[in-house]
Amino acid sequence: MVSFDLTGKTALVTGAAYGIGFAIAKALADAGAKIAFNCRSEKNKDAALTAYAAVGIDAHGYLADVSDEEQVGSLMARIEAELGGVDILVNNAGVIKRVPMLEMPAADFRQVVDIDLTGPFICAKAVIPGMIRRGGGKIINICSMTSELGRETVSAYAAAKGGLKMLTRNIAAEYGKYNIQCNGIGPGYITTPQTAPLREPLPDGTRHPFDEFIRARTPAQRWGEPEDLAGPAVFLASSASDFVNGHILYVDGGLLSYIGRQPEEK
Ligand code: NAP
Ligand code: GCO
Numbered sequence: 001m002v003s004f005d006l007t008g009k010t011a012l013v014t015g016a017a018y019g020i021g022f023a024i025a026k027a028l029a030d031a032g033a034k035i036a037f038n039c040r041s042e043k044n045k046d047a048a049l050t051a052y053a054a055v056g057i058d059a060h061g062y063l064a065d066v067s068d069e070e071q072v073g074s075l076m077a078r079i080e081a082e083l084g085g086v087d088i089l090v091n092n093a094g095v096i097k098r099v100p101m102l103e104m105p106a107a108d109f110r111q112v113v114d115i116d117l118t119g120p121f122i123c124a125k126a127v128i129p130g131m132i133r134r135g136g137g138k139i140i141n142i143c144s145m146t147s148e149l150g151r152e153t154v155s156a157y158a159a160a161k162g163g164l165k166m167l168t169r170n171i172a173a174e175y176g177k178y179n180i181q182c183n184g185i186g187p188g189y190i191t192t193p194q195t196a197p198l199r200e201p202l203p204d205g206t207r208h209p210f211d212e213f214i215r216a217r218t219p220a221q222r223w224g225e226p227e228d229l230a231g232p233a234v235f236l237a238s239s240a241s242d243f244v245n246g247h248i249l250y251v252d253g254g255l256l257s258y259i260g261r262q263p264e265e266k
Contacts, residue, residue: 004238007032011237012079012086014038014066014123015093017048019192020142023226024090024233026055031234033088035059036079038066066093066119076126085130088138088237091120091164096194101155109156116160117167124171128180136179140236141168143184143248148256165248172246181245183236188252189214190224199223216261220253228253 006028013025016037029035035052037059039045045061052059060083064075079086094116097108120141131137146158147165164184171182189195198210215221232251235241250256 002240004234004240005032006088006234006238009033009087009237010036010079010083010085011088011090012036012038012123012127013090013092014119016090017044017061018051019194020187020190020226020229021090021092022048022051024092024140024229025052025059026057027227027230027234028088028090028237029057029059030230031238033237034083036062036083036086038062038064038075038093040065065115066091066123067114069122072122072126076130080130085134086127086137087131087134088140089123089127090140090142090233090237091123092142093119094142094160094194096154096157098153098197100153104156109159112156113160113163116157117163120164121167124167124182128171128175128178131180132175132178137181138237138241139168139171139180139182140233141165141182141184143168143186145186145188145250145252145255147184147186147248148250168248169246176245179242181236181241183241183244183246184248185229185232185236186248186250186252186256187229188218188224188250188255190226190228192226195223217258218253218255219258222253224251224253 011028011033013021015021016025017039025035049061062075064071124139141164143165144161147161150158168182168184200208229251232249
């Protein structure tokens with residue numbers, strides 16, 4: 001019988017203090033998994049623990065920057081000691097800098113790639129040996145529309161998320177023989193703090209032009225909510241997806257299939 005049950009599994013969702021990571025962690029907890037998350041500030045960690053407790057989840061929060069190999073090593077050791085080895089890794093932590101490419105210092109480009117691409121590499125590298133020892137595991141990389149599409153001002157982010165798509169396929173190729181499935185989720189435009197500046201109403205109360213643009217570009221004619229990613233995450237974390245490997249599941253209200261709403265005829 002097909003099962004989405006995650007009872008007995010330990011899941012680490014990186015950067016799950018709020019936003020998409022929080023919604024995914026909640027969904028995995030609702031399916032039975034024990035939840036570990038990390039973020040970079042004590043304040044965010046404490047606020048997140050309160051938010052998890054408010055929805056009845058006994059989450060374990062840690063401080064660690066995903067781009068720092070030493071910090072990730074200590075994080076994994078603590079999770080292993082306190083919760084057992086990581087069965088499900090969701091590489092969710094990410095940042096964006098919206099700057100025209102010609103104005104972007106190389107150091108800023110490197111920082112985005114370090115967090116959004118090297119971070120998932122570091123975290124996956126840290127959990128794969130334990131997954132091999134235990135006979136399998138699930139890795140879910142949070143990709144993006146920009147894993148497929150470019151747009152002005154997000155060169156570093158798009159380069160990292162395009163790379164993350166290929167890291168996903170490469171982990172699947174290299175470790176599939178150990179019963180490890182590595183897949184991606186490619187969210188469309190989702191209402192989180194990361195996209196808040198693109199949705200801020202104008203002083204006259206009308207919609208931000210980017211907000212209008214996304215609604216016109218999305219067949220569902222709305223932004224996604226973090227909860228829209230819950231079902232896909234549980235599917236990719238559970239035995240229901242044991243023969244799905246190296247796949248990117250786009251959860252975008254149809255955006256990638258659509259040329260965009262046509263202008264009204266005059
Ligand atoms: P968000 O609201 O900005 O949340 C990002 C989370 O990542 C925060 O909890 C942040 O916590 C953590 N984080 C950032 N850098 C970190 C680092 N170096 N180490 C550890 N944690 C770090 O973003 P979101 O919109 O929920 O996005 C989550 C993921 O989905 C990202 O990878 C993003 O690129 C991707 N995504 C978002 C959208 C969207 O429309 N929102 C669409 C597609 C993909 P701290 O700052 O406390 O560390
Ligand atoms: C942007 C957005 C995007 C989204 C997301 C789309 O400025 O274009 O922030 O990058 O966050 O990744 O899937």
